Amino acid sequence: MQARRGITLSLRHLLILLTAIGFLPLALLGTWGLKAAGDVRQREQDRSMLELARALSSAVDAEHDGAAAALAGIAHSPALKAGDLRAFHEVARQQAAAQAEWLGITLADEQGRLLVRTMAPFDVPPPTAVDLPSLRQAIAAHGPVVGNLVRGHSGRYAFPVRVPINLPDGQRCVLSAVIEPGRIVNVIGRQRVPEDWIIAVTDGVGNRVARSREHERYVGGAPSVALQRLMHGGPEGTGDSKTIDGTEVRTAYTTSSRWGWTVVVSAPTESLRYPLMQGAVVYAAGLALSLATCIVLASILARRIVRRIDRLVRGAAALGAGAPVSVGPSRIREIEQMGQALAAAAQQRDRHERERSELLASLERAIASQEEALAEAREAGQAKDEFLAVLGHELRNPLSPIVASLDLMDLRGDPGAQRERAVMRRQVSHLKRLVDDLLDVSRIASGKLTLELHPVDLAEIARQSVAAVAGMRVTLETPESLWVRGDDSRLAQVLGNLLSNAARFGGGEAAVTLRSEGQNARLTVSDRGVGMSPELLARVFEPFYQAPQQLARRTGGLGLGLAIVRKIVELHGGHVSAHSTGLGQGSTFDVVLPLASPAATAPAAAGTPLASGLRVLLVDDNEDAARASALMLRHIGLDVRVAHTAHDALATYGEHTIDAALLDIGLPDMDGYALASALRSAAGGRALRLVALTGYGQKSDVERATAAGFDLHLTKPASLDDLRRALAA
Template sequence: MRAQRGPTLSLRHLLIALTAIGLLPLAALGAWSVHLAAEYHQSEQERTLLDLARALSSAVDAELDGTVATLASMARTPALEAGDLAAFYPIARDQARAQTEWLGVTLAGSDGRMVFRTTAPYGAAPQPIADPSSLRLALVLRRPVIGHVARGQGGRAAVPVRYPMTDVHGRPYVLTAIVQPDRIMRVVTRQQVPPGSVITVLDGDGAIVARSKGGQDLIGTVPSPSLARLIRLNGPEGAGQTQSIEGATLASAYTRLSRYGWTVAVGAPPVGWAGGPTEGFKWYGAGIVLSLALSIGLASLLARRIVRRIAAVEAGAAALGAGTELALPHSRIREIDAMGTALAAAGARRAAHEQERGRLLDSLADALARREDALEQARQAGRAKDEFLAVLGHELRNPLAPIAGALDLMDLRGDGAGLRERGIMRRQVEHLKHLVDDLLDVSRIASGKLRIDVRPVDLAAVVRHAVVALPDQPIRVQAPDVLWVDGDEHRLAQVLGNLLSNAARFGSTDTRVTLDRADGAARLVVVDNGVGMEAGLAARVFEPFYQAPQPLVRHAGLGLGLAIVHRIVELHGGRVSAHSDGPGLGSRFEIRLPLGAPACATPPAAVHAAAQALRVLVVDDNEDAAALTAAVLRELGHDVRTAHTAAAGLDVQRHGRPTRRSSTSACPTWTATRWPPPCAAPQRGRCGSPPSPATAARRVWPHMRKSTSPCSTCT
């Protein structure tokens, strides 16, 4: 693996960097000390600001207490205590005029409606109550409440100070003084704070009551967003950095410990790092820069001497690469002198290595040539294996057809002896025939000769026919009446048959087949309750010749069925997947195929049985197959002759011409009808009764059609 190259440095720059790195600990220690001092100053400033905010909060509470005390003395007036509001009105009016910061006095009843106000004659129509929430709060809490600052119709800002009381008849009232915030503003402006500081007093709703900057224009507005966020996120008291309304950065502290729910915030220009570099910080930085410049100068002088010696070593290394003689001068630097000696030794070793490298290259060329020969032999062996499988399948099929036909002929004759043995032989022949078909299909897949005849197919009908062909298996089917796809009906039936056989082989006692539409495609699902699979096995079941562990399998196979299923589904433009929740939990196979258009409805061709006995000539180079076919036809009442070569067949035809039937098919009687599948259990007790002669005869023809010998001639 190639090393990832980064930025390079010259020796001079490296020495300078080394010198700077040596100063880093000292610089870091000094910076840390300065940082601690800055943090200390910052914490001290926050503590001082918080103390000032607490003092201002106490002063604001004192001003509000004075107003509350005045209202309390008014509430003890005999006229108000007796409930004589008309007599109390001039007292309240005179008191309001005596207080220069008061805009007026109002009295409200328990229903929240205004009884009178001193700014209007007694008995005047009541006006809506400003800040009704604080009035209700005073009636509920029965204690003084300070309302929210607001501006009246005249544009003057005022704060309602409410005092609840009860007369001798038990009727509750709320006496309210409408107070301008001028007294609070005077408390704020009297404070001695550093230049650039800002003091803000907020009411219980967070609105500005007084501010050291901005004057009357900011009363009733909200503070800066950073200050509002600092107050919202912290507790009753806190400190932090904020941005003022004017845009200045401030170190702020606030307190909300006022008895009336008001907030006092104090902000000042920050000190320490937050306030920018001080004079001491500047001198410290200048010293660090000067020390670094002096160190860089000394490192440059030393680097110049070292670089000259290294240049000589570099020239020697170039000579080593070119294969010329090395000439390295002596150096007073021991490391560089050692490098020169090492280069000389490397030159000697290089010559030896070049010779060894030549020998290795020759060996590598020989190994590559042998590798190519081995690959070609492997490819030839693979082709030979595929050809062997194809020939083996064809050669095995020839003797299988007469064996299966002989069993059918026994059933056709109604011979009751050996029923059980014939059933065993039939099942084993069918199993062997299935293995041979799988071998032939795999050879076609390997050679790329597997083809499908695409036409509209009713997949629902294919599913039902495939299930009916397996009466011994417990299968439940759920499918629509019709579901059309484009494909090969025979191959699709083979796919479902392989999946159902696989379920039976792995011990399924309840197999469910479901066909439906899903996401614009036909979905065919086969679920069994067999031995199941592990996750690694489910990922490899579609590989050719791969088999599950043999203790799990009831009947051994070649491991080709699912590989054939996978290839056929691919040729139909679909996909197949396998899933299992684990050993003993069954398996689930899902196939998705593209939907197709329905086929044009055409009535099936009628099949007519022969009304009379015929003279039939059977020509087949397989003597057993010819004899078996002749025996079946004789059982059906026909006059049959046999021949095993084309010349013999022509000779028989010349001496006794058989009955001729007009047909464009080489074997019209055999290919005109698609017979239903044979009974899987012909013996009595499983199927109910031995098959009829016609049923047994129908079993013979498929075996004959699949023979590799020339098709028998029938007329």
């Protein structure tokens, strides 16, 4: 037998040696991978910080652009164009107050003398403008300029945004917005960055305008020397630097090519390196732990024991997954006991699962039943709202061309059909009132009828409502003014419904009386008509209830007007009552509302006449309504273009100059809300008045129209007077 050569090892030592040799390449590869990952992380961190700096620079540019655009809009003020600096001072002061972080607005001539300064009354002699270089730059550049951060006459830091303008006498001036650094601080504050990162913004000469940390302490100062050296490398870049307080940081900066301001983003070097060091420690610890575990397992585990344990592991996994547990017998007592325990646990689990399944099934049935009932209620409510919206739209749409045609015939002054037109107009108004009553009573039933309460003059509302009554003689007795807290349109609706009721049942005459009684206002509408029986008095305010009528139903109506009156009055905190001494003795309705303090006197707004030759775009897929409305508007001197689809409307707007647009909402290719947004985008900054003219008249429709950019919402049918007011600038 040959003698054995070399070193002989036991199986235990051989397994340990093989384990160590196997882990050596992993350790080397992991170390190289950690270094490579660190380099990649550094490059990604630099790129991310530079992208953040660029994004912030764009946001700062957007703030400057917005301020310049606002100044350009203020420069078109009629007072400034008229050379009335005192009136312009008030306009500029209001505009500055509406802008966040604007200290004020100034107007200076080429020599820097301030002509207007909203930070002080107009009569106070203004000082000389600050930051004269940027003022001269705006004059020379003939365009917007953003100045540098300076300390103004009030001692506060601010920077100017300047726009050159020409006064009516040809004098060159500069209109400036004086803005606090807090506006830029707000831009920084909207960024989601780690708390230990520092973001700073400097102006064109390096003055610090804003800082994410300790802004008040460092505002107006210069960057650190290390940052200044880094920023000499070009308009943007990354590198290591130090903050003003000596903290070592990794920095990315970028300088705006438009305004010359610089955004600096810095992160502490220590916080950037910490994840790399942490990863190295975790990797080393895991590697060492894995090596030790493998050595231990190589020393103590045997194939027979591992095979038995694998059976137990599969049994435990089956127990957790809810599958049947099968563990074979074993000659090792402890493993056998564990197998028996798993089998017992599986039986107990099955019993609990059955009980839990029964409880869940019962709960699911109860929840399903409840959800089904709620779903049915929601669907019913939604179906009702959709039906009423469609009903209002479909009933109002045919009325629109009828009203437009009647207005057009009135404009043409044809006396031959004057009586027939009056009949048609009364019937159209009656049908419109029926539609409004249906929608109002639905809102009342669903609790969606809301009021906009403020002090209103009930005497003025009574005078206007009586003046609007046609075909009936109404006497009015009212004080000069009587104030209540209410919704003026709804109170006018109350009086209108009562007068409409008197017109149908009051014999053509009615009397309206308004007086003060203690802490209340009493509005009385009385007539000498058919009167009411006691049975009718008891139910006169119920919805859809009407007194017995002849088959001809000459008085018409749906029995909703008085029900709406009662609900509106109750929402105002008052009450309404009806009185009659019997049939043929007339009727009296009393509305009692709490008195309120008069509203503060506001200057009356001067009415704006409708300019002749106004260029109007009329968009309606109903060709009859579009044709009639266009003829009516052309008859009063307007230049009208007609389109029946949104695509045609956009094409027409691109080909012609348009001052105002009347848009239907239910268009075949694009709804009116989207069309309004498209027209606003196409108009850019040019003035364009948008009016929604639609059969959808619920409050949600009005709110959606306002959100879409409409200046006014009109519900069909709209009269000529409605269109005149809507198109007036």
